[in-house]
Amino acid sequence: MNLAGLFWAELRREFILLTRYPFELISRLMWNLGFALMIFFGFQSVGANLPGFEEGQNGRLLGLLITYIAINGISNGVELLGRETQTGTLEQAALSPPPLVTILLMRDLASYVEMLARFALVFSIAIWATGAKFYLDVPTLALLLTLMYLGMEGIGLILAGAALIYKRIGTLAQFAVMLVFGLAILPLHDLPPWMSFFVAHFPFTEALLLLRESAVRGTPLAEMLAGGQVLSLGLDASLFLLFGIAAFAMAERKARDWGSLNQY
Amino acid sequence: MRDVSFEVYPGQILALLGPNGAGKTTTLKMVTGLLRPSEGHILLEGVDVATQRSRAVRHLGAVLEGNRNLHWKLTARENLRYFGALKGVEDLRRRCDSVIEQLGLTPHLKKRVGELSRGLQQRVAIGIALLGVPRVLVLDEPTLGLDVIAGTDFQNTIRSIAESGCAIVLTTHQMEVAQALAQRIAIIAGGRLAALDSLDALQCAYRNPGYEVMARGRLTPVLETTLQTVGARWREGAGTLSIDLPENQENGLYDTLSALRTEKLELVGVRQLEIDLEGIYRRIVGGPTP
Numbered sequence: 001m002n003l004a005g006l007f008w009a010e011l012r013r014e015f016i017l018l019t020r021y022p023f024e025l026i027s028r029l030m031w032n033l034g035f036a037l038m039i040f041f042g043f044q045s046v047g048a049n050l051p052g053f054e055e056g057q058n059g060r061l062l063g064l065l066i067t068y069i070a071i072n073g074i075s076n077g078v079e080l081l082g083r084e085t086q087t088g089t090l091e092q093a094a095l096s097p098p099p100l101v102t103i104l105l106m107r108d109l110a111s112y113v114e115m116l117a118r119f120a121l122v123f124s125i126a127i128w129a130t131g132a133k134f135y136l137d138v139p140t141l142a143l144l145l146t147l148m149y150l151g152m153e154g155i156g157l158i159l160a161g162a163a164l165i166y167k168r169i170g171t172l173a174q175f176a177v178m179l180v181f182g183l184a185i186l187p188l189h190d191l192p193p194w195m196s197f198f199v200a201h202f203p204f205t206e207a208l209l210l211l212r213e214s215a216v217r218g219t220p221l222a223e224m225l226a227g228g229q230v231l232s233l234g235l236d237a238s239l240f241l242l243f244g245i246a247a248f249a250m251a252e253r254k255a256r257d258w259g260s261l262n263q264y
Numbered sequence: 265m266r267d268v269s270f271e272v273y274p275g276q277i278l279a280l281l282g283p284n285g286a287g288k289t290t291t292l293k294m295v296t297g298l299l300r301p302s303e304g305h306i307l308l309e310g311v312d313v314a315t316q317r318s319r320a321v322r323h324l325g326a327v328l329e330g331n332r333n334l335h336w337k338l339t340a341r342e343n344l345r346y347f348g349a350l351k352g353v354e355d356l357r358r359r360c361d362s363v364i365e366q367l368g369l370t371p372h373l374k375k376r377v378g379e380l381s382r383g384l385q386q387r388v389a390i391g392i393a394l395l396g397v398p399r400v401l402v403l404d405e406p407t408l409g410l411d412v413i414a415g416t417d418f419q420n421t422i423r424s425i426a427e428s429g430c431a432i433v434l435t436t437h438q439m440e441v442a443q444a445l446a447q448r449i450a451i452i453a454g455g456r457l458a459a460l461d462s463l464d465a466l467q468c469a470y471r472n473p474g475y476e477v478m479a480r481g482r483l484t485p486v487l488e489t490t491l492q493t494v495g496a497r498w499r500e501g502a503g504t505l506s507i508d509l510p511e512n513q514e515n516g517l518y519d520t521l522s523a524l525r526t527e528k529l530e531l532v533g534v535r536q537l538e539i540d541l542e543g544i545y546r547r548i549v550g551g552p553t554p
Contacts, residue, residue: 002352009349013335016342088332092392095296095326096350097318103350259290259299262329 006103010110018114032122036064037129062134062215063208065119069145070204071177072115073152076108077160078173085167091262100261101248104160105153112149116142135218143221144210144233151203151237154244155180161244161251164261180204203240206233265290265301268457270450272400272431277422279446280435281541283549287455288435289328292402295433296326309399322351325393325430326402330409331385333392336378340369340388343377347392356395363391367421383414390421401425403434407441419445439542449541451548458548463541470544474537475517477507481529490523505529508537 018025081104084090093103127134159176163169186199199205210229213219224230255261265287272278280288293299295306297317306313311320327333334343344360353359364370367387377385386406393401406422407415422445426432436442442449449466451459459466483500491498491507494516498507509516517534524531539547 005349005352009346013338013342013346017337020337087336088329089335091298091328092333092347093350094298095321095324095328096347097321097352098350099318253300256298256300259293261298 003102003106006098006106007109010107011113014110014114029118029122032068032118033125036122036126041130062211065123066145066148066204066208066211067181069112069115069119069149070152070180070207073108073112073149074156074159074177074180075173076111077104077153077156078163078169080104080107080111081160081163082170085262088262094261099249100252101157101245104157104248105245108153108156112146112153116145134215137214137221140214140221140224141211144207144214144230147230147233147237148203148207151207151233151240152180154237154240154242157241157244157248161248164248164251164255165258167260201232201236203233203237206236265294265455268452268455269304270457270460272433272448274399274429274431275426276448277426277432277434277446278448278450279442280433280450280452281437281439281442281545282435282452282458286452286549288452289404290455291452292326292328292404292433292435295400295402296324296328297321298328322396323399324402325396325398325400326404327386327389327393327406328402328404330389330404330406331377331382333389334377334385337376339373339376340364340380340384340391341373343388344391344395348395351396353395359395359397363394366394367391381414383410383418386410386414386418387421390425394425398430401430401432403432405435405437407436407438415441439540439545443541449544451545453549459544466541466544467539470539470547472511472537472539472543474511475509475534476537477509477517477520477524477534478532479505479507479524479529480532481505481527484527484529487523487527487529490519494519496520504532 081090084093090100094100096103126132155176159169159173162172180202186195189196191199206229210224210233213224214221221230252261268287268291270278280291282288290299294301295308295313297313297320300314308320309323311323313320335346338346341360341364344363345356348356348360364373367390369384369387369391372380372384377388380388390403390406393403403422407418410418419441422432422434434442434445443463446463448460448462450457459469461469480503482503483498483505494509496507496509496516498505500506507520509520521531521534
C-alpha cells in the first residue's frame with residue numbers, strides 16, 4: 001500500500017478545494033484571526049489558572065491555537081465521515097483496496113497539514129497585531145503539535161468508528177470535545193491520583209505543557225528530551241493513535257458484517 | 265440471501281433482475297466487499313472477497329450509486345486522479361488520459377462534476393471504476409435517470425467494455441436494458457435465485473404455448489360461443505379478427521380453426537405467442553400481466 005501516494009492525493013484534493021473557493025478561504029482565515037484576537041484582547045479572565053493559559057497573554061494565544069488543533073484532531077474524522085456518507089463518496093472510498101482506516105488517517109493528516117499552514121499564517125498575524133513575544137522554534141513546535149494531533153486523532157478514530165456503526169453521534173462527539181477540554185484544564189494537583197495520572201498522560205495536556213515550555217519560556221527541545229517529557233508525549237500519543245486505529249478497524253469490520261458502511 | 269450462486273465469465277454481461285427489496289443490491293454489496301456474507305464465498309479471479317478483500321477488489325470496478333459516488337466540487341479529471349490514487353493505480357496520469365478518451369470526456373474536463381449532465385456524471389463514475397483495468401465490473405442500475413439518448417449511449421459504452429474482456433454484473437429494473445445488453449439473466453426473488461440462464465433458454469423454459477389466430481371477416485354468434493368456451497380473447501378490426509388463445513389450450517386451437525372454417529372466415533395466419541423478458545419476469549416474480 002502506497003501511504004505517501006494516498007497522503008498526496010488527499011493533500012492535493014484539500015488544496016484544490018481550498019483554492020477553488022477563495023472567498024470561503026478568506027472568510028475562514030478572517031474568522032480564525034478574529035477569534036484569536038477576540039480571545040487575546042477580550043477574554044483575559046477566561047484563561048486564569050489553566051495550563052498553557054496562565055502564562056498570561058502569550059499563553060492564551062498559544063492555548064487557543066493548541067485547543068483548536070486538538071479539537072480538530074478529534075472532530076475531523078467524524079465530520080468527514082458523516083459528510084461523505086451523506087454524499088456517497090465514502091462508499092467509493094470503501095470500495096478501494098486500502099482499509100478505510102488508512103484512507104481516513106491520511107485524509108485527516110492532509111487536513112492537519114492544511115490547518116497548520118493556515119494557523120501559521122493566522123498566528124503570525126496575531127503575534128504581530130498583539131505584540132506578543134514567543135520563542136518560535138519551528139521544528140520543536142511542529143514536532144510537539146504533530147504528536148499531540150496524532151494522539152487526538154486516536155480519539156477521533158474511536159468516534160469515527162462509533163459513527164460507522166451508530167451513524168448519528170454528533171452529541172457524543174461534542175461531549176468528547178468538552179470532556180477533553182475539561183480534563184485538560186483541570187489543575188492536576190487537585191485531582192484524585194487515578195484521574196491526575198490519566199490527565200497527565202493525556203496528549204493534549206502533555207503537549208500544552210511542553211509547548212508552553214518551548215514557545216513561552218524558550219526551553220530548548222534537547223532539554224525537554226532529556227527530561228523524558230517528549231518521549232512520554234510520543235508514547236502516549238502512539239498509544240492513543242494505535243487504540244483509535246484498532247477501534248476503527250473493528251468498527252469497519254462490524255459495519256461490513258452488517259452492511260451499514262454507507263448508510264446514514 | 266439464500267442459495268445464490270452464479271459465475272460470470274470474461275466478456276459476459278449478467279443482468280440481475282428482481283423486485284425492490286429482492287436482494288439485488290445486497291448481492292452487489294457482497295460482491296464488492298461492502299457487506300460480508302455470513303456463509304459462502306465470493307471469488308473474484310479466484311480471490312475470496314470476504315477474507316482477502318484488499319487483494320480481491322484490485323480486480324474489481326464498481327459503480328453502486330452512480331453520480332453520488334463522485335466529488336461534485338472536483339472536475340472529472342480531478343475525480344479520476346483522486347480515486348485512482350486511492351485504488352493505487354499505476355501510471356495514473358496516463359491511465360486517466362486513456363479513460364477520458366475512451367469515455368469521450370475530453371470536451372467536459374473544465375467543468376466541475378456537479379455542473380455535468382447526469383449521463384456525463386455516470387460516465388465519470390464508470391471511468392473511476394475502469395481506472396484499475398478491472399476484470400469484473402459491477403453496476404447498480406447504471407441507466408437509472410438517463411434520457412433515451414444518454415441511456416443508449418451508455419449501453420454502447422457498457423457493451424464496448426464487455427467486448428474488451430471485462431465481466432460485467434449489472435442490476436436494472438428496465439427490462440429492455442437487460443434484454444439489449446445481457447447474455448445471461450439472473451432473476452432474484454425473495455432473497456433467492458429464481459432463474460439464471462440466457463434469454464433464449466429462459467424464453468424456451470417459460471415459453472407461452474398460447475397462439476394468436478388472425479382471420480378476415482366478422483365475428484359470428486357460433487364463433488363467439490366457441491371462443492368463449494376455449495377461453496380466448498379477441499379484438500375486432502375493420503373486417504379483421506385477432507384471437508389470442510391462452511396457454512395450455514392446444515385443443516382450443518383446433519376448435520377455433522374449425523369454427524372459422526364452418527363460419528367461412530378467411531384464415532390469415534396462426535403464430536405461437538412469444539414471451540419477452542418482462543413476461544418471464546412476471547411469471548417468476550408474480551404480479552399482474554399488463
